[in-house]
Amino acid sequence: MFRIGHGYDVHKISLEQKPLMLGGIEIPSELSLEAHSDGDVVLHALTDAMLGAAALGDIGHHFPDTDNRFKDMASSHFIHETLKALKQHQFQISNIDITIAAQAPKLAPFIPKIKASIAKMLKLMENQVNIKATTTEKLGFVGRKEGIACYAVALIYPV
Template structure:
C-alpha cells in the first residue's frame, strides 16, 4: 500500500462560482484559479499523484496551458484516475478536509463524495470529506481564501514507466 498527501489553497474572489468537490455552492464569492479552482479536488489529485510517484497536478495540468482554463477539476481528477490505472494502481481510500470559515458545507458533502467516487470509479465509502473552520484565525478564518488537505492510500500493481513528470 502507498500513501499520498495533498494540500491546496485558493483565494476567494467576487464574480466566480464556488465549486468544491464538483458541487456548485451558493456563496457570494468563488475560488480564484486557472481552472474552476476546486481546492478540494486539487488536494485529492495531488495526494493520489504523490502516492503513485507521478509528480503533482502542476506538471500534468499547468496553469499556463489554455486547455485547462476554466476546466472542471472533476475532469482532471478523472484523468488522474486513468493515470493511476495505467500505472497499475487502484484507489483504496481518500480522506480530505476543507478549511473554510464560510459557507457552511455539511449539506453539500454527500454530493462531493459522490462526484469524486464516481469519476474515480470507486465506492463512495472509500471517499471521505470533512469541513472545518479555523475559529476566525488566518487567511481562511478571515475569509480571504480556502484550503484543503487530503490523504489517500492506493494499492500498487505493476508500475508502467513514463507516466510521470520526471521523465528523462
C-alpha cells in the same frame, strides 16, 4: 504494498461572480475562488494526493496554470486524467480522506453530495471516500475569509 499520498491546495477568494465548485459540486454562495481552472480546491488537493501516492509528480507538472488548455477547465478533468495514469501504472485506490478548511460558506449540508460526486468520479463506493469540513476558528487567511484550503490523503495499492 500500500502507498500513501498527501495533497494540499488553497485558493484565494475572488470578487468575480462565478460558481464556487468544491468536490465537483456547485456550492450556492456569493463567494468564488481565483484560479486558472474552475478553482475546485478539493479536486486539486485530491489530484495531488493521487499523483503523490503513485510518485507521479504533482498537479502543476501535469496541468500547469501557464497552459491555456486548462483555462476555466472543470477540475474533474484533472481527476479523470490522474485516474487513467493510476490505472496505466497498475494502481487502484483503496480510500480517500479529505478535509476542507473554510470559514464560509458552511459546508456540512453539502458533504453528502461532495462525497457522492467524488466516489462517482473515482468509481469507488461511498464508504471509500471521507469528507470533512472545518473552520479555522476565525484564525489566519481562512478565518478572515480570504481563501479556502483543502487537505487530501489517498491510499493506493498495486493491482
